[in-house]
Amino acid sequence: MAEQSGTETLFDLWKKQMDDGIQAWTRMVSQTPDPGQFWRPFMDQSIATWTQMMAKGPVSPDVMAQWKQFLDQWIAAWGKALEQAMGTEAFAQALGRHLDQWLSLQAPVQKGAAAMNDALRAMGVPTQADLTRIARRLSGLDDRLEEIEDRLGTLLSRLGGAPGPARGDAGSGSPGASD
Amino acid sequence: MKNGPPDAREHQTTAGPADRWQQEAARNLQRLKNFSVLMADPGAPAVGSTPREEIYRRGAARLYRYTSARTRQVPLLFIPNLGLSRPYIFDLMPGMSFVEYMTREGFDFYLLDWGTFGPEDSDLTLEECLTRTLPRAVRKVLETSGADRLSLLGYCMGGTLAACYLGLTPEGPVANLVNMAGPIDFGHTGLFGRWLDRRFFDADKVADTFGELPVAMIKAGMQLLKPTMELTSRLNLWWNLWNADYVEGYRALNRWANEYVSMPGEFFRAWIKAFYQDNRLIRGELQCGERVARLGAIRCPVLAVAAQEDHICPPGAVQALISAVGSDDTQYLELPGGHISLIAGRSASAHCWPRILNWLAARS
Numbered sequence: 001m002a003e004q005s006g007t008e009t010l011f012d013l014w015k016k017q018m019d020d021g022i023q024a025w026t027r028m029v030s031q032t033p034d035p036g037q038f039w040r041p042f043m044d045q046s047i048a049t050w051t052q053m054m055a056k057g058p059v060s061p062d063v064m065a066q067w068k069q070f071l072d073q074w075i076a077a078w079g080k081a082l083e084q085a086m087g088t089e090a091f092a093q094a095l096g097r098h099l100d101q102w103l104s105l106q107a108p109v110q111k112g113a114a115a116m117n118d119a120l121r122a123m124g125v126p127t128q129a130d131l132t133r134i135a136r137r138l139s140g141l142d143d144r145l146e147e148i149e150d151r152l153g154t155l156l157s158r159l160g161g162a163p164g165p166a167r168g169d170a171g172s173g174s175p176g177a178s179d
Numbered sequence: 180m181k182n183g184p185p186d187a188r189e190h191q192t193t194a195g196p197a198d199r200w201q202q203e204a205a206r207n208l209q210r211l212k213n214f215s216v217l218m219a220d221p222g223a224p225a226v227g228s229t230p231r232e233e234i235y236r237r238g239a240a241r242l243y244r245y246t247s248a249r250t251r252q253v254p255l256l257f258i259p260n261l262g263l264s265r266p267y268i269f270d271l272m273p274g275m276s277f278v279e280y281m282t283r284e285g286f287d288f289y290l291l292d293w294g295t296f297g298p299e300d301s302d303l304t305l306e307e308c309l310t311r312t313l314p315r316a317v318r319k320v321l322e323t324s325g326a327d328r329l330s331l332l333g334y335c336m337g338g339t340l341a342a343c344y345l346g347l348t349p350e351g352p353v354a355n356l357v358n359m360a361g362p363i364d365f366g367h368t369g370l371f372g373r374w375l376d377r378r379f380f381d382a383d384k385v386a387d388t389f390g391e392l393p394v395a396m397i398k399a400g401m402q403l404l405k406p407t408m409e410l411t412s413r414l415n416l417w418w419n420l421w422n423a424d425y426v427e428g429y430r431a432l433n434r435w436a437n438e439y440v441s442m443p444g445e446f447f448r449a450w451i452k453a454f455y456q457d458n459r460l461i462r463g464e465l466q467c468g469e470r471v472a473r474l475g476a477i478r479c480p481v482l483a484v485a486a487q488e489d490h491i492c493p494p495g496a497v498q499a500l501i502s503a504v505g506s507d508d509t510q511y512l513e514l515p516g517g518h519i520s521l522i523a524g525r526s527a528s529a530h531c532w533p534r535i536l537n538w539l540a541a542r543s
Contacts, residue, residue, distance in 0.1 A: 064203060068418050075414070079407040083490075086403070087370055095403075096379030103381075103388050110388065128298060135299035139238055146237065146315070 209421035217426060224430045227267035229278045231290075235319040238303065239294025242316045244323060245270075245278050250285030253354050253543040254324040256317065258337035261293040261308065262442030263397055265435060268523055269334070272431050277522055280532050284540070287324050291316045291337075295440050301390035305449035306467045313344045314351075321352060328354040330539055333361050334522060335492065336450075342500060343460060345479070346472030355542050357482045357535060358500050359521050360492045363474070365458045367495030370404055375455040382451035386444035394439040401439075404490050432523065461499055474500070480508035482538050484531065488517045510538065 085091060117127040235242035257278075259266040269290065270278035282288050291313070296303070320329050331353050333341030338361015345353055362368050374380060385392060402409070412433075419425040442450070459465040465472040481504050485494035494513050501511045512534055520526040 062199075068414070071414055072411075075407045075411055079405070082406055083370065087373055089373075092373050092376060092379045095374055096381075100381065100384070103384050106388050132297075132299045135297070136302075139299065142237065143311075 206421040210417070213420050213423060213426050217420075217430070223434050224272065224427065226272060226431050226434065227270045228273060229270045229276060229282065234289075234323050235316060237312050237315060239296055239300055240312050240316075241292045241294060242319055243290045243292060244320075245282050245288040245290070247282035247286060247288060249287045251287065251540065251543040252326060254287035254289060254320055254326050254329045255281065255539065255543075256320050256329050256331055257288065257290045258313070258331065258333040258341050259290070259293070260334070260336035261340070261446060262296060262392065262440045263336070264440060265295075265438050266290060266292050268432075268435050268519070271435065271523055272428070275428060275431070275523060275528070277527070277532060280528065281536065284536055286539070286543070287326075289316075289320045289323075296391065296443050298390060301444040303443040304445045305453065308340065308446070309343050309347060309467050313340065314348070317344075317352065328352045330355040330357065330543060332357040332359065332535070332539075334359045335361055335518070337361060338497070339363065339454065339460065342474060342477070343465060343467075343472045345477050346460070346465070346474045347467055347470045349473070349476035349478065353479055355480045355482070355539060356477065356504075357484070357539065358497060359484045359531075359535070360486060360489055360497060360518055361500075362454070362492045362496035363483075363503065364461045364496050364499030365454050366461075367493055367499070368455065369490060369493045369496075371400075371491065372455060374400075375451055377452075377456040380451070380456075382448050382456070386448040390444045392442040392444070392447040394441050397439045397441070428524070461503060474503035475505045477504040478506050480542055481506045482510050482512070482535070484512045484514065484521060484535065486514055486516045486518055486521050488515070488520075491518045508542075 117129055120127045121130070230246040231243040232246075233241050234244050257269065259269065270276045273279060278288060278290065293308075293312075294300075317329065321327065329352060331341045331345065333339065333356075338358035340361075341356060342358060342361065342363060345351065345356055365372060368375075375382075385396070412429075416426070416429050419429075453459045453465060457464070460472060460474065463471065463473055463475070481500060483497050483500045485492070485497035487494060498511050498513075501509045514521065514526075514530050514534075516526045516530075521531045
């Protein structure tokens with residue numbers, strides 16, 4: 001029962017997103033003074049290419065190259081039109097809404113994973129979180145070793161009069177970085 | 180972002196129709212043969228084959244030195260993007276490798292590979308990259324090469340990071356800065372700039388939900404940016420299928436195009452908010468630790484290279500570097516093609532790499 005209502009929710013969400021998408025597209029098309037203007041480049045370009053091809057007379061081996069050129073231009077025209085549509089504020093807004101809803105759907109999944117981690121931990125099985133914690137501690141140790149190495153390098157260079165190893169540091173505020 | 184390999188050279192001929200039909204038939208046979216090979220050989224092509232050694236590692240990041248017969252005094256540190264894609268695009272395969280090209284020309288070449296990230300890296304910050312990893316990589320390069328100055332070459336996000344680093348440390352040992360398709364003024368970042376507007380895009384929610392920018396979102400974003408790319412790429416493959424070299428290049432590039440890398444959550448949060456939403460770098464408001472990145476304080480020679488059809492980093496976003504820096508020696512190049520055509524493919528090796536080489540050679 002719960003599964004059914006989950007499916008319905010997903011379906012409703014999908015339907016709503018479709019509606020939003022269609023509305024955004026419609027708004028975009030209606031924003032141009034002449035909606036036909038949107039399709040005209042495809043039509044003009046197709047007609048021009050075909051006219052050129054037909055004017056050349058009998059079919060030659062070049063027809064393949066012309067066909068490829070036609071497809072390239074056709075895809076380029078589509079790409080340009082899509083870019084124009086996707087550059088509108090309405091599209092960005094719809095995209096943002098879609099992402100927001102998707103992220104909201106992910107929250108229960110993350111919650112489920114956390115619950116599973118708790119269960120594994122109770123059984124004494126190391127979880128991804130445990131491994132991550134260990135990896136971070138190792139990484140922290142790595143950092144501390146580097147800081148000691150930096151300090152040693154600085155000391156050695158002062159003793160030996162060689163150029164200091166801290167050249168190029170960006171003032172991290174870390175103890176070893178700018179000593 | 181993911182382009183196909185460049186079209187193979189079109190066969191120019193003055194032969195008659197019969198010869199040309201014959202040639203077309205031969206090509207179709209070759210297409211069939213290469214298609215069968217493509218289908219039957221599922222093995223991934225070898226990539227990144229230029230010899231190298233790891234000279235430094237920090238967290239997921241690795242610094243590599245490539246083997247070269249060094250003839251230039253000033254070593255070159257290459258900084259790619261962090262996350263999103265793998266850096267072997269810069270050393271794709273013999274004859275199609277920027278690394279190979281530069282090492283052959285005598286540069287002591289280093290690459291900072293930011294690495295691939297797991298959940299343990301989700302708290303990697305922009306500040307850590309700029310004030311710890313990058314300065315240490317710079318120091319290691321100088322120690323290894325024995326030089327006292329180096330050139331920084333950043334590509335895509337790496338160009339932005341290199342400019343940030345230099346803006347934070349203008350007194351640092353950087354002899355030259357090259358920014359290839361790295362956005363500086365995020366007010367000109369095209370579709371991404373529009374979609375990532377703070378009114379529509381909640382970076383915090385993404386970072387808090389996943390702890391990273393997941394690969395699926397990166398892939399979706401790239402495909403949405405250029406929805407016709409896949410179709411164009413397949414069409415070009417079919418057209419050039421008779422050419423075995425093209426097919427080999429396509430396989431390598433296709434492998435790279437399908438290997439996305441997630442971005443650590445904290446880094447992603449800062450990248451979107453500080454750059455795309457607040458445009459802090461160009462405004463002189465990007466703070467790391469106690470310092471503020473000031474592009475105007477950069478005095479070394481600067482080269483900015485943009486691609487005319489770049490959807491990820493449109494030319495306006497790159498060109499801004501030139502007017503923002505305080506250098507007397509600056510140059511801006513705008514080359515034909517898209518984002519990838521600066522770094523991989525025939526267009527890159529014919530138009531882009533030689534220009535970068537000449538500019539750097541004169542100052543190295």
